Amino acid sequence: MKDSELKVLVKKSYGDIAKKGGSCCPSKSSCCGAAPAEDVSKSIGYTEDDLEAVPSGANLGLGCGNPIAMASIKEGDTVLDLGSGAGFDSFLAAGKVGPKGRVIGVDMTPEMIEKAKENASKGNFSNVEFRLGELENLPVADDSVDVIISNCVVNLVLDKKTAFKEAFRVLKPGGRLMVLDIVLKRALPDFVMKSIDAYVGCISGAALKEIYLEAIKSAGFDDVTVIDESIFPLDFMAEDPAGQAIARNLEEGAEGINKLENLVSSIKVRAIKPKPIEGFNALA
Numbered sequence: 001m002k003d004s005e006l007k008v009l010v011k012k013s014y015g016d017i018a019k020k021g022g023s024c025c026p027s028k029s030s031c032c033g034a035a036p037a038e039d040v041s042k043s044i045g046y047t048e049d050d051l052e053a054v055p056s057g058a059n060l061g062l063g064c065g066n067p068i069a070m071a072s073i074k075e076g077d078t079v080l081d082l083g084s085g086a087g088f089d090s091f092l093a094a095g096k097v098g099p100k101g102r103v104i105g106v107d108m109t110p111e112m113i114e115k116a117k118e119n120a121s122k123g124n125f126s127n128v129e130f131r132l133g134e135l136e137n138l139p140v141a142d143d144s145v146d147v148i149i150s151n152c153v154v155n156l157v158l159d160k161k162t163a164f165k166e167a168f169r170v171l172k173p174g175g176r177l178m179v180l181d182i183v184l185k186r187a188l189p190d191f192v193m194k195s196i197d198a199y200v201g202c203i204s205g206a207a208l209k210e211i212y213l214e215a216i217k218s219a220g221f222d223d224v225t226v227i228d229e230s231i232f233p234l235d236f237m238a239e240d241p242a243g244q245a246i247a248r249n250l251e252e253g254a255e256g257i258n259k260l261e262n263l264v265s266s267i268k269v270r271a272i273k274p275k276p277i278e279g280f281n282a283l284a
Contacts, residue, residue, distance in 0.1 A: 003158050010156055011109050017060060018086060018111035037061030045069055054091040055123035057115065064152040064180050064266045068092045070227065071178040076100040077146040080170060082135050082163075082179075083107055083153025087116035087128070093149065094128045104145070105130040106138060135163040140170040150179040152266075155206040164219035173275040177221060180268050183209040188263060203264060213269070221271035228268040
């Protein structure tokens with residue numbers, strides 16, 4: 001399948017999620033989940049106060065952790081949320097930056113942008129805006145953002161190197177990147193890599209961990225640090241569309257999913273855009 005066709009399918013899948021107000025597949029620690037969104041969110045690091053602070057319909061249970069808890073967001077910051085969905089993390093960030101700061105959410109799915117704007121209106125969030133765009137070509141000015149957050153989204157991006165270069169471009173010198181995502185410990189079987197369900201379910205689009213981290217470093221970031229890592233909970237994969245698609249190709253069926261144990265993990269990565277060295281002239 002061509003990259004352009006795959007991107008259309010991803011947009012359609014997440015557009016359907018926005019319309020239905022639910023998630024794409026059940027999991028405790030993936031970008032998708034059929035368990036109630038509130039239960040999923042509590043299991044990956046959000047508090048009851050977090051859930052009550054956002055408008056109804058903003059939390060779709062699509063994350064793999066809580067980037068707000070780790071991003072060191074300060075009052076007055078400008079925060080960019082990559083793959084903002086219905087606005088859950090953007091609204092939590094808005095509470096951190098206060099009236100003197102602002103939050104920009106970017107998502108490639110028109111239905112998600114529409115839903116996020118509706119949620120912002122419901123919650124009277126005046127310091128949040130949502131923009132339609134792709135991570136490989138962000139609709140954001142150079143050197144304009146203090147903090148970037150992203151929650152289980154970059155795995156869906158076809159050109160991850162360009163996405164991280166764009167993140168580097170829009171961050172101010174000294175700006176911080178906090179990204180939570182799904183990565184691979186080792187290569188997946190070929191039939192999994194070719195599965196559309198596994199791609200939309202955040203599995204087959206994931207990069208090898210070392211390649212993912214190198215993409216961040218090669219974009220120019222310093223202090224690239226994995227601050228937490230956990231194995232993807234395969235016991236839940238047997239229940240979701242991605243897991244079922246994989247199981248159909250295994251002789252043992254759903255039980256064969258255990259063969260993929262330790263291949264997929266969830267990571268939390270922090271990085272910094274370096275400040276220019278005082279007195280250094282690049283042309284000298």
